[in-house]
Amino acid sequence: MQMMNENDFLRLVDAGGSAASPGPSPQAVADAFDGARLTQARHLASLTKKELAEAIGVSPAAVGQYEAGVTRPRPDLIPRIAEVLSVPLPFFIHGRPHGKLDGSMAHFRSLRSTRVHQRAKAVAFVEQVWELTFALEKRIQLPYVDLPGFAGGEVQSGSVLPRDPVDAAKALREYWGLGLGPISHLVRHMESRGIIVIFSKDDEDSVTVDAFSTSSLPRPIVVLTPNRFDDVYRHRFTAAHELGHLVLHGDAAAGDMRQEREADAFAAEFLTPRDSILPDLPIRADLRRLAELRQVWGVSVDSLLYRCRELGLLSDSAASRAYQRLAALRGQPGFNSEPITGFPGENPVLLSEAFDLAVNHTDLTLRSLARELAWPISRVRELIGIADNRPALRLVP
Template sequence: MNPRPSNRGQLSLLEDPSVSTQGSDRHQLAAIAAGFDAARLTQARRLAGLTKKAVAAELGVSPVAVSQWEAGATSPRPDNISHLADVLDVLPPFFSAGRPYARLDGASAHFRSLRRTPATQRDKAIAYTEQVWELAHALEKRVQLPPVDLPSLPADVLEDPCAPEAAARMLREHWKVQEGPIAHLVRTMETRGIIVTLSPFAGAATATVDAFSTSHLDRPVVVLTPDRANDVYRHRFTAAHELGHLVMHGEVATGDPQQEKEADRFAAEFLTPSAQITPRLPARLDLKVLEQLSAEWGVSVESLIYRCREVGAVSDASYRRAYQRLNQLRKLNLFRPTPVEGYSGEIPILLTRAFELAEANGLSLKDLAAELSLKLPRLRLLLGEPTTRPELHLVND
């Protein structure tokens, strides 16, 4: 079940530009105040999960002053720059204009659980994605990442009632994985140039954020969260769900519940094509048989039970009884979920590998943090914690 090797998944070294590491002296703070980037303040505040009122209280200024700073109407004094950096846990140069910046808004991202995701957490998630893009952009100055390989679907396919299933089949064909299970789904997405991250960027609140994606950047970004990684099959379905958004909903406004249903249908067809899985489904809902199929195809038993009903293999009554039986067995600590740890092909590593290659050729973590004006813990969070250290080969240009 190993994916076919492809040069698209390899990284090649580019020229390493010089990195400036400035000190935070009085002259620097004055220069930052003179070239203050209001959008950076908004990003840092949202990442910190603070309101304008809370930031104002920490600095001893009025909320109106903070609002004016974020609106670009006025700029903070040099001493306020230093205090802002402390409160928002960034380096003072973070607020300087002139660095590459990808701006996103709430309409640019598909949230898996939009209705139960508070606006503050959506803002935090979007700000996090902006920083993921900045990290990828900085690494791409040194390392050649795989090109983005997502096909554009014809209008007649997108307008068809069976569009999600057709889109899934077309993507399988485009990626040359028409037959059988898709092993290493996350790794497959990364080799097609999609940035995937798995990080507790919002702490305990990642359970409400769930997962989200955006195609409104020059590289699509999929953000998966640790609460779904406690079950590798749920994690894979979530990744496939977000992939469905990237393929089908890149040019449409987000927030429509119908899009979430379509992404689920895409994920089911992409992971378990009906033409291939239907002959394998048991005539009776035998949980032992479904457990074997679950391990083979990399999807949950719940997903297969639903698939049985979806393709018309069982009645609604049999479907409900199977779910009830499975829930009873789970309460007895049977059919336990399997965490994603140990499944290296389902843990994102593209950004980590890119940094490791750049690091082997002279870039230090400290230099990269200085370039991005981030503290080291934040940079490590963006890079992710690698569980494997894969062997790397430079690609000759």
């Protein structure tokens, strides 16, 4: 089969099947079928090969052959596959950009509790985030990726930060000109440096995955789950943790618990530098004082307690007793969770503002972008962060 480019893809999408069914015909889709797109859609739908096979009336081996490109599905199967996976028919056509990843290219915050199918779904989500970014970047200029060592999906060995997580955190603070005090608007800082930050879909799989990141695509991408705890302090630490992965582990395969510990150490030093936070910390477990400090430094009381123990201000037994007292104070003023929505600088806006800019300066529309990506419009809305404000019709039986 002759390989198509993006223009060929769009011509085929626009070719039309019939007056009753506009768009490419099932035969046209079958002739240009991309097995990798089937894999991506299946992962996004959280279906196994067996489950998809049962839904469309073929064997699991046949699905495997479709995905491997050994055979193509019959034209009469194409509409059913698209229906089961909730994608338009053109989704499966070869020719448009595809940022392919595998599980070893993404670092997962909740490594031990994340199952294989959840990682596969998360990776497919990141692939689509990159495809959306690529489509927008053809029209408008996004911030330059200003991350030491990163060069369009590859790590430049001559310009990486120190390998030690504490030293790396100090070096990145200096490189970004952040000084030695508290960092406000962490997510906005990351976006201004060209890092794509996005909230994951609010579903059970995403909540389990928690957060993840990759530096294996032309732009570094960080995915955060806003509703697992809906606490801005934990959210900021998680964002800093993923930033640690980007600067420390861009050239290493993911899946190592040592890397998770290093990312935690990076986040702690990046958000609360030892030399700056040490004079502020109490020499005993004064929870009220730590509650005041969380407002200043933007990290949780739990993190500050851990920092006190880590810096030798508290013994393990004293810290353990403090955590027990802290558990009894949950929900009280100073110890309650603060929703992320109340902190605009910690909410990602890069993709939504890029879309708005492209709409205002080019002929881009939501519908044309969905056509180009071969996604449902609802999917484009979801990734850009556009709320569907249409009134919902409800029928009472």
